[in-house]
Amino acid sequence: MKPPPFDYRAPRTLEEALEDLAEGGKVLAGGQSLIPLLNMRLAAPERLIDINGVASLDALEVTAAGVRAGALARHAAVERSAEAAAVQPLLRQALRHVAHPVIRNRGTVVGSLAHADPAAELPAVLALLDGHVEAASASGRRTVAAADFFTGPLESALRPEELATAAFFPALPPRTGTAFAELARRHGDYALVGAAALVTLDDDLRVRAARAAYLGVADTPVVLDLTGPAVQGQEGRPPGAVDWSAAAAHAVARVNPGGDIHAGADYRRHLVGVLTGRALAEAARNAPPGGT
Amino acid sequence: MFGEPIPRREDPRLLTGQGRYLDDLGRGALAAAFVRSPHAHARIEGIDVDAALDVDGLVAIYTHEDLPPGVGDPLPLLIPHPALTHGRTARPLARDVVRHVGEPVAMVVARDRYLAEDAAERIRVDYEVLPAVVGIENAAAAERLVHEDVPGNVGAHLVQEVGDAPAAVAAAPHRLEFRLDIERSASMPLEGRGVYARWDPDEGSLRVYSSTQTSTGVRMALAARLGLPKTKVEVIAPDVGGGFGVKVVHPWPEEVLVPWAARLLGREVKWTEDRREHFVGAAHERGQVQRVRVGFDDAGRILGLDVTILHDHGAYTPYGIIVPIVTSTQLPGPYKPGAYRVEFTSLYTNTVIVTPYRGAGRPQGVFCMERTMDKIAAHLGLDRAEVRAANFIRPEEFPYDQGLTFQDGRPLIYDSGDYPRMLEMIKELIGWDGFAEEREAARREGRRIGIGLGCYVEGTGVGPYEGGHVEIDSTGRVHVATGLTSQGQGHQTVFAQIAAAELGVPIEDVTVATGDTRRFGYAVGTFASRAAVMSGNAIALACRRVRDKALRIAGEALEADPRDLEITDGVVHVRGDPTAAIPLRTVAVLANPLRYAFDEEARRATQFAVGGSPDEPPVPAGEEPGLEGRDYYSPVRSTFASGMHAAVVETDPETAEIRILRYAVVHDCGRMINPRIVEGQIHGGVAQGVGGALYERMVYDESGQLLNASFMDFLMPYATEVPRIRTGHLETPSPLNPLGIKGAGEAGVIPVSAVIASAVEDAEGIRIDAMPLSPDGLFRLRRRAAVDPALRVERLPA
Numbered sequence A: 001m002k003p004p005p006f007d008y009r010a011p012r013t014l015e016e017a018l019e020d021l022a023e024g025g026k027v028l029a030g031g032q033s034l035i036p037l038l039n040m041r042l043a044a045p046e047r048l049i050d051i052n053g054v055a056s057l058d059a060l061e062v063t064a065a066g067v068r069a070g071a072l073a074r075h076a077a078v079e080r081s082a083e084a085a086a087v088q089p090l091l092r093q094a095l096r097h098v099a100h101p102v103i104r105n106r107g108t109v110v111g112s113l114a115h116a117d118p119a120a121e122l123p124a125v126l127a128l129l130d131g132h133v134e135a136a137s138a139s140g141r142r143t144v145a146a147a148d149f150f151t152g153p154l155e156s157a158l159r160p161e162e163l164a165t166a167a168f169f170p171a172l173p174p175r176t177g178t179a180f181a182e183l184a185r186r187h188g189d190y191a192l193v194g195a196a197a198l199v200t201l202d203d204d205l206r207v208r209a210a211r212a213a214y215l216g217v218a219d220t221p222v223v224l225d226l227t228g229p230a231v232q233g234q235e236g237r238p239p240g241a242v243d244w245s246a247a248a249a250h251a252v253a254r255v256n257p258g259g260d261i262h263a264g265a266d267y268r269r270h271l272v273g274v275l276t277g278r279a280l281a282e283a284a285r286n287a288p289p290g291g292t
Numbered sequence B: 001m002f003g004e005p006i007p008r009r010e011d012p013r014l015l016t017g018q019g020r021y022l023d024d025l026g027r028g029a030l031a032a033a034f035v036r037s038p039h040a041h042a043r044i045e046g047i048d049v050d051a052a053l054d055v056d057g058l059v060a061i062y063t064h065e066d067l068p069p070g071v072g073d074p075l076p077l078l079i080p081h082p083a084l085t086h087g088r089t090a091r092p093l094a095r096d097v098v099r100h101v102g103e104p105v106a107m108v109v110a111r112d113r114y115l116a117e118d119a120a121e122r123i124r125v126d127y128e129v130l131p132a133v134v135g136i137e138n139a140a141a142a143e144r145l146v147h148e149d150v151p152g153n154v155g156a157h158l159v160q161e162v163g164d165a166p167a168a169v170a171a172a173p174h175r176l177e178f179r180l181d182i183e184r185s186a187s188m189p190l191e192g193r194g195v196y197a198r199w200d201p202d203e204g205s206l207r208v209y210s211s212t213q214t215s216t217g218v219r220m221a222l223a224a225r226l227g228l229p230k231t232k233v234e235v236i237a238p239d240v241g242g243g244f245g246v247k248v249v250h251p252w253p254e255e256v257l258v259p260w261a262a263r264l265l266g267r268e269v270k271w272t273e274d275r276r277e278h279f280v281g282a283a284h285e286r287g288q289v290q291r292v293r294v295g296f297d298d299a300g301r302i303l304g305l306d307v308t309i310l311h312d313h314g315a316y317t318p319y320g321i322i323v324p325i326v327t328s329t330q331l332p333g334p335y336k337p338g339a340y341r342v343e344f345t346s347l348y349t350n351t352v353i354v355t356p357y358r359g360a361g362r363p364q365g366v367f368c369m370e371r372t373m374d375k376i377a378a379h380l381g382l383d384r385a386e387v388r389a390a391n392f393i394r395p396e397e398f399p400y401d402q403g404l405t406f407q408d409g410r411p412l413i414y415d416s417g418d419y420p421r422m423l424e425m426i427k428e429l430i431g432w433d434g435f436a437e438e439r440e441a442a443r444r445e446g447r448r449i450g451i452g453l454g455c456y457v458e459g460t461g462v463g464p465y466e467g468g469h470v471e472i473d474s475t476g477r478v479h480v481a482t483g484l485t486s487q488g489q490g491h492q493t494v495f496a497q498i499a500a501a502e503l504g505v506p507i508e509d510v511t512v513a514t515g516d517t518r519r520f521g522y523a524v525g526t527f528a529s530r531a532a533v534m535s536g537n538a539i540a541l542a543c544r545r546v547r548d549k550a551l552r553i554a555g556e557a558l559e560a561d562p563r564d565l566e567i568t569d570g571v572v573h574v575r576g577d578p579t580a581a582i583p584l585r586t587v588a589v590l591a592n593p594l595r596y597a598f599d600e601e602a603r604r605a606t607q608f609a610v611g612g613s614p615d616e617p618p619v620p621a622g623e624e625p626g627l628e629g630r631d632y633y634s635p636v637r638s639t640f641a642s643g644m645h646a647a648v649v650e651t652d653p654e655t656a657e658i659r660i661l662r663y664a665v666v667h668d669c670g671r672m673i674n675p676r677i678v679e680g681q682i683h684g685g686v687a688q689g690v691g692g693a694l695y696e697r698m699v700y701d702e703s704g705q706l707l708n709a710s711f712m713d714f715l716m717p718y719a720t721e722v723p724r725i726r727t728g729h730l731e732t733p734s735p736l737n738p739l740g741i742k743g744a745g746e747a748g749v750i751p752v753s754a755v756i757a758s759a760v761e762d763a764e765g766i767r768i769d770a771m772p773l774s775p776d777g778l779f780r781l782r783r784r785a786a787v788d789p790a791l792r793v794e795r796l797p798a
């Protein structure tokens, strides 16, 4: 378990990094996914461009509009940021489920998106929030919307010569709550199935919108609008008392997970229902009644 | 001292990263890497190394053809047994056929491991892929063979019988018949295997460091294979990061090849196993299918027990059939099974070899017996604890002969124990009585909880022997050496406790050496919960020799009768007269008559200083110079430890997750040398047991590929998955050895699958007949049980 030979570059500026990348190679960020792939000789890039020395890429900018995590913002830094949690609580809720603390100290939010693992938490978060990724190459910059970013298992819309410089997670809309629920075999493992939920209430505590995004059920995150069945689930009930089972059933009918050695397809589909109910209920509880 | 829970003396070193494990040694050594078979069963058509030759830093590539006789021959069958009629072992490098994914085919030596792997990757091996035999039942069906000359894939077949079990079952008022399945797991030490060899061309001698559980075993095997006199081979086990059984197998292919190459090349060579290699190139265990027929009376007393076991031993049998023998003979546990018949068939498959892993066949046997107890209880509507109590061997019945032959070829006679008392203790610890209300209360909240119980007896301290050497030097320091190895058990602590107590010296003055053939040449190894029993007693006996000698010499110096002397804090003195005293360091000086005074203290022992009779030789007949002693402990047979575990689990009605809420252990390993270390052993064992019960399995596909050969997909429990463990101790001393101790190393792991199965069954009301159990597994069981009443279990009274 030693990597095959590769060239190693350690650029100090973004420009240098983009020039290196134009010559071909792979970006090395936190290395928590890439290094194991190299050691198992499942990846053999001719060149590694280690961006850890590029100043400014670690910025974590929090504004009223949302949270912008630079390419070197570590999972742990985003998880611990009270400002980020205030503007978009789903980030912290989801990051708690990403691996273990030591891996979160090193792994990056943007790296996780670029890696595009179908069982990873952050792609589902970005997809649910309609965020985007900022990409740069020697020939220019562009912004890729979440809906276009994830193209397959471990595949993103990034071009080989592009560096993802930041990811943007929009702020929570008013009267909205979020929640994250997942089931993993052990603490910190990649999830068998996970669900991120977003519920917006109106002044009367009635569900106005309910959406969920799923990981572990398809090659890329699956986002479902569950407003219809959620609204249906509160008919004839007092405010705040929603029967989420219709939404759960709706979700179950719309996913088609595969099976692997850790869990079969039937079980994963079943979990989609359970986690949908749990995440939506918690998101609704988390929605601030009157204010934001 | 003896019996005190002192902290482990090795911990400051190990916990602060000062340990010296195999890969910390031999910085400048050449590195070896191996080309391993990617197929489960294939004929090697040709090996083309050309593309590898221009890798910069390559030193050598070896295939079977390069190996001289002796080195290239099939590896030894370590434990022959008459029932193992078709034992087969692998060659260090495959000659024509490979029989499991991971079998070594070529060895590469290069300047470093990176380059060695680069070269290994470029070696092309042509294979004709042959059909693979995977899975116990496919092996038994024998439509394909693993070894052409082994009909039916049967390596061994053994029946042991006490009484006429089929007849007893047939005549019993109640009968049950069922099948149980246990999947594969593995020792999985955090440090893999590893070998580092240095050849000294001037001395013609070989020094080998190996991450092994038996340095003396490796030494004998290497001397034999490489044609070296034993005196020219030194084998040292440095700090070893866990063994759990896998490292007692020897010599591994790599363990032969690395020293051989070091001698051939005249260079230091090292190989450190990586995790992927460990999954496919080392050993696994567990893996059985059991068919049980049991007959019992109205009280749940077993009248006849008839068990048929299919055991998967993988592609080769270098360690013989110890695992199924242990399963068969330890299956009865603390019970009197009435008439007992056990038959096992040990089968070849195209998978990694199966050799003992902590518990060594007992977890399977205990799973069988304890599932049987629960099923009897359910059938009769009795309390599960009561059914067990009805079958216990009574305290007054020891020594109790089970009528079987144990793994050491000796009769299976339990020496001591108190099972009824232990049952009371475990019920108390877990809250057995009153649990029915607790379960009902939980149910009213929509929660499912269940309680489970499991009992076992463990034969520990198998022979043939271990030895100890103890020397007190002229500074008063005590040097203890024993030949067996340490893998982190705490030998530096417990052996020092024994020596300090026996000699009457402060423990700070005692150092302990293990696993180094330079220090002690005769030993067996550390496995089978034997180190404390075997070396502990040998060291105690050696200490007693040294003590006797010290008292004799001190008696002369003090002009006192040795019988009136005692040793406290390293000083020999006349009982009741602290002024008539001589420190042990001075006794050590006097014990070695000298011609030369190399320091002040030594003057006392020179020829003009010591008096003595001019007609006696300075070293009297029958004596040896030096204050040292050596002795061996060789037991007639094993001593039997026992224990009972209980757990309360909660299952999620929606997700089918299984959570352990409480876990309790009562354990009897005779007199405890150090209760803290005993608890540590239990905790580690329970952690591995939780792995076996809920997480670990080896997922082979039908072509013999191991699909989860990494820590990403082979799920060992993290600390977060292991429950808090409440422990109670019971001490029934063993009458078989001077210290009255029994082994404690494997205990913790043994009943865990049985206990968790029992508790989940109680929570769910669904039969649990296969382990491990995942949430998905439970989810599928629920679906099946919903339509199949035969899978449902009547709710048991506690």
Ligand SMILES: Cc1cc2nc3c(=O)[nH]c(=O)nc-3n(C[C@H](O)[C@H](O)[C@H](O)COP(=O)(O)OP(=O)(O)OC[C@H]3O[C@@H](n4cnc5c(N)ncnc54)[C@H](O)[C@@H]3O)c2cc1C
Pocket (backbone or CB within 6 Å): A026, A027, A028, A029, A030, A031, A032, A033, A034, A035, A071, A097, A098, A099, A100, A103, A106, A107, A108, A109, A110, A111, A112, A113, A114, A115, A117, A119, A120, A121, A122, A158, A162, A163, A164, A165, A188, A189, A190, A191
């Ligand atoms: C034991 C373990 C458990 C884990 N469990 C989880 C889990 O539960 N959930 C989870 O989501 N993740 C998990 N991970 C993965 C972890 O979160 C990784 O850190 C993350 O997926 C990748 O981030 P990184 O910064 O380490 O990226 P790297 O490993 O450095 O890179 C990963 C890939 O992304 C590319 N890349 C990285 N950054 C950029 C960039 N800025 N621009 C372009 N390409 C880029 C690299 O070229 C590479 O192909 C686990 C990892 C380990 C080791």
